[in-house]
Amino acid sequence: MTATAPTPVIGRPLPRVDGRPKTTGTARYSADVSLPGLTHAVLVGAAIARGRITAIDAADALDAPGVLAVLTHENLPRVTAQPPLLPSLAGGPSPGQTFCPMQDDRIHYAGQHIAVVVADTYERALYAARLVHVRYREEDPVAVLDQGRDQAYVPEKIFGGLLPGRSARGDVEAGLERAEVRVEATYTFAPNHQNPLETSSTTAMWEGGRLFLHDATQGPAATQHTVSVMLGIPHADIRVYSHYVGGSFGAKASTWDHPLLAALAARHVGRPVRLALTREQMFTSCGHREEQEHRIALGADRDGRLTALRHHKLSLTSHFDDWAETSLEAPAQVYACPAHEGVYRLVRGNTMTPTFMRCPGEGSGMFALESALDELATRLDIDPLELRLRNHADRDPASGKPWSSHGLRECYERGAERIGWDRRVAGRPEREGPWTIGLGMASAVYPIVPPSNPQRARARIYADGSAVAQAATAEFGTGAATAMAQVLADALGLPVERCRFEGGDTDLPNVASTVGSTGAAMVGSAVHLAAVALRDQLIGRAVADERSPLHGADPGAVVPVDGRMALRDDPGTGESYAELLTRHFQPDAEAYGSFGPPQGEPPAAMITLGAHFVEVAVDGELGRVRVRRMAGAFAPGRVLNARTAKGQLMSGMLWGMSQALLEATHMDAATGRWANPSLGDYLIPVHADTPEVTVDLIETADHVVNPLGVKGVGEIGQSGTAAAIANAIHHATGRRIRKLPMTVEDTL
């Protein structure tokens, strides 16, 4: 008899392993850590957006009860070195910007950190921070695009030097020239802030010359490396913990200056320091999605087949970094279009360097592209879904390669069915009282980024048959710990209840930050490879062991099942890991796995795709828009845990709704200060905004992306969502809104 293949644990919708700590309030986040002698640090931000500090008077603050120290540029030690801007996906030092505050008297943006106040209680530090008196020499800031439009430039590179400022394939001019129909439009985007519910927080402690940081981050190693370089102390002397992270959405993807300041403050006062940003400081301390404007020109023939696509973006960056979120690359791969031109133009302004925010770039790029396609569909009187099918990219239009896996057609089909797309009649929306009902759709795309360097994990099995996998990744809500236990269980053939994942500590094997929807793929692959190595090691031991029932067997004929190693063709012959280990007086065994960068040029192009279908109700008289139903279908390769994956996708879709209808940080152009830095004024959805959301998973086999065939689910849910909503509003009202967010005044 042959062993029936065990039901894989991977994919099963298991409940999250961290349910109990998270529902009982016992999960300790970085600002929940209690240490003996803990003190509290509060930052002071610059009141002006541009100029110099002429005087800083900390006497009142120092006199306030409980105050231990006030650090400013006048007494803060200089940093040893400033690492270059590099996304934390690369795995090394990854500052959010190449400007480090509190090194001199210059002010580049409002809210720039200019002092750290340390006191024995939070309330005392918070108040003393208001007693630091600062005088400035102020200059007029450039705070919005309109103030610097004439100084726009095309950067040679963006995104930490990883992407060109200008890219082109085919002859765009000729393509637009020969087009029978052209759509040209400009789409504008308000700045956005990530606003995870947990504000960025670091608790710092020095002991025996070593630095220990509890840091809310998407990548503990990124904090370790960045702080190490800036402080000039060995990597090995810094240990970063990040056991629970209260959301990030890009705010904690890079290392900003507060972990460094917490470390310096702790060294200065000789006690542990907790530095938790205030909500207001979350608007000026960890980047944002920049103000931007996209100009699209697309050409098509009468049948709607694209001939050329030109996509230019203008956005505001800081005075020190050429940053633009990557809006132009992945959208250029969705459709079979022979000619494409993407150009970034930047304006330097008095802002901190913008950064990642969920669906960084694709969220804005796909709003522009998918809105423009809808405009084209309207012009040609072609059903918007049909238009997209006519332009389906059978191969990657950028590289000409075949796809490693695709699935977009199936996503269209499933989503259309869910929303009832066939009832949609162009120009004829349904009505219910004051509400007009519209349907809209859009494609979703998100790139797949291979690892830049080896991603490592360790798997260990104990003699009692329980196992743990470890990697220095952070769990910020993705469900990584749950999914990784499943990966471990399958590779070892153990019940998942016997498997555990541990992360959040830089003493564990190193992985890059979990950003860009790469967590499941990178950490998952490393865990898988570690567990497979461990399994092979133990099978190797067994077949070489005269006392094992498997002695002399072909290792390739031995499979793990139900906690045992057994012959595939004779499952009765075998033994458990526990028996093997116990016989050898071995308390445990472990192995490493390393998921490296691809060797040579990959044979296929890799991308993640999906489709959005939404139903909106518009009360045009009062300008109200309510999203009623959202149906998303996505093809994320293999799914590690259907429950947590669907959760991520649903969450991304609701982020898209939020981007579409609510989120805007308003800049006071005269002062360069954000005008609504609070969760009362920067609107994100509440329960009452929530529509009915369905998520369909189209699983596709992919043997190229990584050993597990996993793509990613963190951001694709948000890609194209805002366009689907705008397109539905157009269907309902005939009104084309080309700005985000779309608010009351746009639909009135």
Place this chain on the structure above:
Amino acid sequence: MTTQKPTATRPTDTGPLPVRGPGPVPVTLTVNGAEHRVDIEPRVSLLSALRDSLLLTGAKRGCDQGTCGACTVHVEGRRVLACLTLAIACEGRPITTVEGLADGDELHPMQREFIACDAFQCGYCTPGQIMSAVALLDEGHASDDDEIREWMSGNLCRCATYPHITAAIRAVRDTTSDPS
């Protein structure tokens, strides 16, 4: 119109009220059934007292401005925001936090359903959501999904797990109010 500036009706003859602070003063708080004496300044919020003095860090400081709901606890059985409440004003008013919901190892039904319905991701807003949800059922504002959503709107979830939170509340409502 009918406005009158104040007019004398009776003389006032009261003594001065005792003044406490501004330095630390002993304050007795009753939290999850146990009495605790803490020395805090009157300006210290209930949220800070719970987190920093009693090390009950379930209630979270998401905004400290009354705009997110992550610090929701019960005072005298009603859901309130600990960030906008002074600890000293809670003397004599029993407080329940998320740490006080479970009965030993036995989770509160709302905690169980939050896990079963995948009603959290990062978990940061979760203690506040759960405290709010428990109160919501006591208040009787969970008759249908729309009502649940409206009356839970004071608790932001940036992971946007809202549909799953609604499902969890519905599940607890349907099991606990089952007339059979």
Place this chain on the structure above:
Amino acid sequence: MRPLTYSRASAVADAVHAVTVDPESAYLAGGTTEIDLLRQDVLTPGRLVDINDLPLTGIEETRGALVIGALARMSDVAAAPAVRTRYPLLAQALEAGASAQLRHMATMGGNLLQRVRCGYFRDTESPCNKRRPGSGCGALTGVNRGHAVLGTSEHCIATHPSDAAVALTALDARVHTRTTAGHGAYHIDDFFLLPGDTPHREHPLEHGELITSIEIPDTPTARNSTYLKVRDRASYEFALVSVAATLQLEQGRISGVRLALGGVATKPWRARRAERLLLGAGADRRAFAEAAREELADAAPTPMNAFKVELAQRAVVRALESLA
């Protein structure tokens, strides 16, 4: 938040005396605005007198009026059967405000005294004539999408944030107070001051004068009433525009109407012009629209909030249509 001393009062007279004699002191009731603004350093009292133990929480039906204690919580008032049946617009306005948690905390007196939701008022680095008289107004040329279009001045355009006060304004409520000298009462129209050139003065109360109750006269027409609130998100947000309306018809003609607007004015805005036009008119869309247009005729919008002028008119029409 600055260092504070704290006293808890159990008798009204004690509380009033304590605050009156100490210019650095303030009452503490629900605290929902006050604690927030203390932490922002916008409010700077040195002493808080906690009045939450005062016996001012009743909701009593008296002959000719409903009397709501100043310390009755928003949630309790909204749930009170007398309020729900006699003044649906007030119950709706209360439940449209803030969140369930805040409504459990916030008191009716505090609701009337809540401070404006203007970013420049909250931000101590910005000029603000309300917070620092004479320092200027950041909102006039700044980000003012949410600001007022009615009752503004060149010194302040902050919108009054309350929903409940809009309903109370439509209901001709009276605000009763206590001082060390005795009792006072204000018609609600007199209770809220336009900014003019003294935007820091928002109400006529003297230091130490304590709101004790809000009296709502019997208003039989209020049984047919509504509170319509338009905002960007579906809940937990201040109004862009809101309308409190009551309507009574006799043989197709309007025999009674009350209208007040929120979200558009520097104080809860009684739409008396519109009411005058509507009395005796036919209850149709055209009459509603014309009255609304007249009420907004003097609106002084900025480029960012110009939409409110149109939105307010349409909201008035919608509210009245729902009652007709």
